[in-house]
Amino acid sequence: MGARRIGRVLNLAARWYVDETVFQRERASIFDRTWQYAGPVGRIDHPGAYVTLDIAGSGVIVIRGGDGELRAFRNVCRHRGSTLLTQPAGTCATIRCPYHHWVFDDQGRLIATPHFGVEADGLRSEDWPLDAVHLELWRGLVFVAIDPVESLLEQLGELPDELADEPIETYSAQATARVEFDANWKIYTDNFVEGYHIPGIHPDFHAAIEFGRFSTTSHGGYVRMSAPPRPSLFYRGVWLWMWPNWTLSLFDGGMNTSRINPLAVDRTEQLYDFHFADTS
Numbered sequence: 001m002g003a004r005r006i007g008r009v010l011n012l013a014a015r016w017y018v019d020e021t022v023f024q025r026e027r028a029s030i031f032d033r034t035w036q037y038a039g040p041v042g043r044i045d046h047p048g049a050y051v052t053l054d055i056a057g058s059g060v061i062v063i064r065g066g067d068g069e070l071r072a073f074r075n076v077c078r079h080r081g082s083t084l085l086t087q088p089a090g091t092c093a094t095i096r097c098p099y100h101h102w103v104f105d106d107q108g109r110l111i112a113t114p115h116f117g118v119e120a121d122g123l124r125s126e127d128w129p130l131d132a133v134h135l136e137l138w139r140g141l142v143f144v145a146i147d148p149v150e151s152l153l154e155q156l157g158e159l160p161d162e163l164a165d166e167p168i169e170t171y172s173a174q175a176t177a178r179v180e181f182d183a184n185w186k187i188y189t190d191n192f193v194e195g196y197h198i199p200g201i202h203p204d205f206h207a208a209i210e211f212g213r214f215s216t217t218s219h220g221g222y223v224r225m226s227a228p229p230r231p232s233l234f235y236r237g238v239w240l241w242m243w244p245n246w247t248l249s250l251f252d253g254g255m256n257t258s259r260i261n262p263l264a265v266d267r268t269e270q271l272y273d274f275h276f277a278d279t280s
């Protein structure tokens with residue numbers, strides 16, 4: 001049995017939060033098959049600019065080529081599988097593997113196999129490009145998908161309507177933050193979409209909203225939490241969680257986004273971007 005009934009709702013069984021086989025199934029059926037938020041496009045704004053990200057254990061590079069195009073690749077060398085780029089962001093003219101120094105260009109093509117000797121006889125470089133990853137842009141945000149089951153817009157569902165009047169593509173991401181904690185990724189997710197814990201766990205937040213009017217509603221592709229803010233609240237009183245693992249919270253003059261990324265069945269990182277309309 002995968003779930004237990006509590007009142008009129010279903011709760012996942014405990015083993016879904018601790019079982020390694022469940023986690024491996026989630027990697028294959030959720031994280032490899034969905035669009036993952038990869039950050040603001042402004043962060044990858046010049047030729048050679050790149051970011052790397054981990055998607056539940058799968059490494060991905062997003063890089064802007066000399067032709068101006070954004071592309072995404074698996075961050076895995078085609079020779080013997082070494083990780084290619086180890087920094088979270090940077091600029092590079094070519095991608096050189098740190099292991100045996102194979103070199104790929106900014107379009108993922110293999111362009112050099114130094115010291116490969118006689119083994120290079122018959123090796124056709126065009127047979128060994130980096131593995132491409134799907135990439136889409138939506139309103140200034142970059143999304144990548146390893147093997148998507150649907151288009152980005154299909155996954156976003158009703159979110160474009162929710163944010164139609166918010167000028168999010170005009171914002172500039174000025175800061176990042178990363179936290180890592182000992183918990184299954186669904187523990188954090190369950191808490192993000194649940195306001196019931198606010199009085200007990202977040203007394204200052206509780207005092208800053210009209211908690212009696214806290215509302216949680218489910219929509220296509222996302223869950224919306226809202227509460228009328230009191231003057232002391234930094235946020236505008238709307239918090240969004242999108243399938244399967246990113247969030248967006250609005251404040252006056254900007255927003256913060258985050259991606260909830262599992263590192264292991266019992267370890268999770270959360271990667272925040274802080275976007276502002278006025279960067280002065």
Ligand code: FES
Pocket residue numbers: 077078079080081082097098099100101102
């Ligand atoms: Fe990259 Fe050998 S693993 S060049």
